[in-house]
Amino acid sequence: MLTKKIFLSVVSALSLTLVANVSFALTADEQKGLDISIEAKKRDLGWQDNTADMTMLLRNKQGQESIREIKMKSLEVQNDGDKSLTIFNKPRDVKGTAFLSFSHPVAADDQWLFLPALKRVKRISSRNKSGPFMGSEFAFEDLSSFEVEKYTYKFLAEEALNGIETFKVEQYPVDENSGYTRRIVWLDIQEYRVQKVDFYDRKDSLLKTLTFSGYKQYLAKYWRADKQEMINHQNGKSTELKWSNYDFKTGLSDSDFNRNSLKRAR
């Protein structure tokens, strides 16, 4: 779940067919929005697994800052959301805490947390998709893998964003536990990479804006941004994510993503 990639994951032939089957009922704009999303996803298939380091910089209205350091491991899953393992490094008092998540496009995710101080793995049962990740301005759902069936779509326009030609697509969450009524996403026409996202809260007012920068290509195919910046317009807080040490196809497997692996995660 905690993969940073936004439009990746395997879409099975089945789900593609399903999508294709209902598509005749869609308006032209809805169809185009869906097509763009399918294409974006297609371009990011087959990365298998990856690891990366992330630092999170939290800032409040007063200018006060706080840093979190995290290691992430992700596994591409067919027919479902991805699996991810998050290992906390900073703040020091949570060092060694590890979080395992099997994300699901619409249902609640399966989550386990290993607490080194307690030396126990706890399964968490909650509807926290809309909740903040580690007190940041990113919600769990903002960080989880992009799956086509998570949203319905509407193409809005082709628009220039900071000199880049983009598709502007509106996305409506399917999961009723989502914290949003809609998201507006800008993807560049060239590579179908997300450049910016506007989030609208449950009362449909603009809540946050996420911008991506420093895109780099890995294995000559997969684009990843070095930096993601989330600004909350309502409370004046912001969170900056910085990614480094990206590694793909490292040979991780299902056995690295289970309860037992949590305790030995480093």
Place this chain on the structure above:
Amino acid sequence: MRDKLYGFIGKHPFWVILVCITFAVIAGMGAGKLEFKNDYRVFFSEENPQLTAFESMQKVYSKSDNVAFIVAPKDGNVFTAEHLSALKVLTKASWQVPYSTRVDSVTNFQYTFAEEDDMIVEDLVMSTKNLTPEKLDKIKKIAISEPLLVNKIISQTGHVSIVNVTVQLPGVNPMVETPEVAASVRAIQAKFLAENPDVEVYLSGMIMMNTSFGESSISDSSTLVPLMFLVVIVTIGLLLRTITGTISTVLIIIMSIVTTMGLAGWLGFYLTGPSSSAPTMIMTLAVADCIHILTSMFYEMRQGADKRTAIARSIRINLQPIFLTSVTTAIGFLSMNFSDSPPFRDLGNLVAIGVMLAFVFSITIFPALLTVLPVNVKKQNEDKKDIMAKLADFVIGKRKILLPLTSILIIASVVFIPNNELNDDFVKYFDETVPYRTATDYMQENLSGMMMVEISVKTGKSSGINNPIYLNSISDFSDWLRERPETDHVNTITDTLKRLNKNMHGDDPNWYKLPDSQEMSAQYLLLYEMSLPYGLDLNNQLDVDKSSSRIVVTFKNMTSNELINIEQDMIRWFAEHAPQYEVDFASPSLMFSHIGQRNIISMLIGTTIALVLISILLGVALKSWRFGLISLLPNLAPAGIAFGIWGLYSGQVGLGLSVVIGMTLGIVVDDTVHFLSKYLHARRDKNASAKEAVHYAFDNVGRALWITTFVLVAGFTVLAESSFKMNADMGFLTALTIFVALVVDFLFLPPLLMLLDKNKNESVKSTDEIIETPVEVA
């Protein structure tokens, strides 16, 4: 110069009227720029230390503007399937309130429990479909034993509950935002009541209070201002029996108000509860000028003078006294600039501008209008004058009894001044007709008060709040607070940590205690934070790098002094038990508690300066230091007596009343000026004895004084009808002071003059007297 003024006006009355009206219209157009500020924060200047502390705390944690739906089922039990599902619907609807960032209710409380190795975090009321009596009982038990909820969200017996909506106003256009939120919650309330007829719903919270400031003023201006016009028309119509005079006076009043409010708009003023009473005050004060001019003019006409001559003479006689009384009144109101609270500075400045404009209009367009319009003088019956003559005889005859008697009464009243206590309870700024007040009173009776203090305890270290020493201090402090009888509720992070520790140990109640290591606390909090849905996070309790936490205490209703004492106790607690932490205390309650003291001190300085200025002016005008000093007594006594009576009657002195002394000083001085100047005129120019001079003063200004006093008392009594108690109390006490002033001028001042002036019969006339030294008086 005085003759030239009317010489010009009398020659070109239409031009004067045209120029004045053009000026008023152009100035008046600025009124369109005036906006009403719906925010309790306007009562505090930017440099107010309590406001600064509160604002910086709001930036660190999340903001605490809120709306509270107080939901009271008529059957007295929240925990039925029906009421809980209604609450769930209300909770969901509340997320639609504009700018809402958080909604807390019984149903969405994040209940945590353990199930083997699972940690379950879910809404306390998940589904309302199959709520068996056992389940309902369990929910009730959890809710009323949860320290986060009880007394805040649910009453101890479970008969009333609250859905609390936290609102984060962007502050881009406050005039629109607050009413927008209020309209939205009222719509939700109406819909909820329609769907649940067996439930009562009240609205409280900061947003509703702010809304009430605006709504109170609007309802005031639609009832009080017309009422005031009626009073003016009736008074002048009945007492002076003149249609032209009444119409002209009303026109002067309208022009004074419109021009003042228009100038206020051009100058960038904004309206607030107190400053919105400016029109009523200007109206009241502007009448006096016109009455003096009309009275003299009619007197001259009855003596056989033609209209123009009568107007010219009236202006000549009245120009100086009216100017003097206008200036002293303006100085009195300007003393409000010393107030610590900007709305009162604005009120003082607006009324001062209004009073001076009224003066200008009553010596320009007013005589011009009288020149142009037909004026008939009816033969007046002379009863009134006889009454004044009788009063004069009475005062002169009984002076030996009156002086000690009135002196005793003055001293007896003044003795009760210490009964007054500084108190600013913002809930009581509104009377019981305002829904916000009834809702908040109901909340105070059934759950908890509006008296809150937010306490930020800082470690200065990242993740410092997870330190067991810190957590133990916070927990001890919370326990100490809970033991105090004044405390209704304490919201503290340590309760959550204790609960989590219990959850992590299979819900064993023995583990309901703080974790014993920094890592343990940090990891519990991480686990908990990762489990909370949108809007229910810990940002309202912790800062971003977990270096400080915020405790929110809700107290029972109490006075400002009591709250300040508790604040001192809290400061002392930290000094004794946890001196290593930096602690900030802030909240609107604290702001209002401190402003009374800050304000009274600055107002005393302001009033003293005004008093000195006014006394100097009087000394110059009366051409005698001696009489300037004598005038101090009748000028100060009324406020002393009024506050003494207030001490017996209510004893609660807030922001609104702390400005009354300065404000009334300028007004009551007028009576003294008129009475003393006539008295001195008789003594100096007519060579009269003290007794004769007193009689002369009664005959000449007695009637005008009681008419103007009548209008002023009526005007401020109208203001006392305001549903905004701050203005109502101010109006009442001002009316009382002005009334007392007249009594003092009629019953105390003359015997005093006759006593002090007895042996000075010869010297008063001499010109040396003008610079008589004050020492002689003492």
